[in-house]
Amino acid sequence: MMKLSELIAAVGDDKVEFQNLDKSVETMETVKDGEGSRFTFVSVMPFDLHGTDKLGLVVWPDRKRVENAVGDWEAKHAKAKQAQAH
Numbered sequence: 001m002m003k004l005s006e007l008i009a010a011v012g013d014d015k016v017e018f019q020n021l022d023k024s025v026e027t028m029e030t031v032k033d034g035e036g037s038r039f040t041f042v043s044v045m046p047f048d049l050h051g052t053d054k055l056g057l058v059v060w061p062d063r064k065r066v067e068n069a070v071g072d073w074e075a076k077h078a079k080a081k082q083a084q085a086h
Contacts (some may be wrong), residue, residue, distance in 0.1 A: 019043060
């Protein structure tokens with residue numbers, strides 16, 4: 001099976017967007033005796049009779065590792081911006 005990183009590389013990193021469901025979820029509930037969860041979220045992705053403009057995929061990475069990776073990325077880019085300003 002193709003890895004997510006291979007798919008993104010094949011599609012083109014600049015052609016992929018992501019949306020943090022934590023920031024767009026409207027409702028969450030447990031369904032069927034705890035065997036699953038139902039999420040309702042708002043997306044900025046337009047749609048028509050054929051579906052959304054872009055394909056949506058749900059990916060469940062480790063929360064703490066994502067927080068750390070995003071924090072590291074933001075710190076790195078903040079330092080780069082500071083260096084450019086001087």
